[in-house]
Amino acid sequence: MNQNVFDDPRITAVGLLFEAHAGLSARFSAQFEEHGLSSVEFEVLTRLARSPGNQLRMTDLAAQTSLSTSGVTRVVDRMERDGLLTRRACPSDRRSSYAVVTAAGLQRLDETLPGHLRIIEQWFTGQLDPAALDALLDGLRRVRDAVHPGATAGSTTLPVESAAAPTGC
Amino acid sequence: MNQNVFDDPRITAVGLLFEAHAGLSARFSAQFEEHGLSSVEFEVLTRLARSPGNQLRMTDLAAQTSLSTSGVTRVVDRMERDGLLTRRACPSDRRSSYAVVTAAGLQRLDETLPGHLRIIEQWFTGQLDPAALDALLDGLRRVRDAVHPGATAGSTTLPVESAAAPTGC
DNA sequence: GCCCAACGACTGCCTCAGCAACTATAGCGG
């Protein structure tokens, strides 16, 4: 076992990316929790709120999050129980159903977002001068485009992609 | 609900970082799986292999991974069952025990690492010219240093930090 | 019009990981 392997710059690079991600995730989670949300729930709320009619079919929601369809079923169960979401039958396809954000869900998101943006600013974007931030984002975009898993991809930076043309219905 | 909120550059920035992370994680996991390892197991193996004597106390291992101590107990259980690790009593403190990598564990790591490095190169570091990569890493380092959770931090980029001075024993 | 493959959602079962409670040990103060 070559001890030097672990000093490989490639390992270091991955370490930086993963640690930055882990650190930010932790900060985000802490703030979400103040508003009674988990990271997944916040993401679900966000994806739905940015979609036309504040709704998305279960399958489309699964494609936009990193969840499987069964995972989505369960998150929506919980959030429906908590009054943040409702299910609505799809009139044109009786197999499908929509998850729709309720007024309470939108309000919860409204309460959470400002703090979320503040935290991003404080721990991420505000840590770098504009040029350095641009360089960082350019690099990330290149990597993101390369590994693009397809499923979760696109929506954040191309917010209308699948929202503008929801599959059928 | 202001639709434009979701086009906020801060949201976009986080989206890029998280999607890049998710994409790379998925690639890594797939390759680890080829060698019968999970991401967590690979990390445990790595942390132990880079430590003096290929061993670490359970608590120190927990501090270096993103696991709780009970999480470590269970990973070590599984990996011990699979022959990759052994527990060894700490002679100077009967409360403590070491997790030690076995020969089989080191061999498994040896089999896995080359492919892992190839994947990093292919999907991450190789996607950018050296200058852009440096800029990316500088930015990540700044963010990482800011959010540094303390627990998981340091070891990857300062590999000998806690390894050189294991708590007691 | 009928059949059948594909699809959307849901459920059972499993694994993983965290928290809190518990046990054993260590080390300090009196």
Next chain:
DNA sequence: CCGCTATAGTTGCTGAGGCAGTCGTTGGGC
């Protein structure tokens, strides 16, 4: 020396999420 508090590790319980199987629905081929 005794007791008290802190620490290391493990375990019971819980929730999250994935896979595979199920059921109802759809739409295309004939």
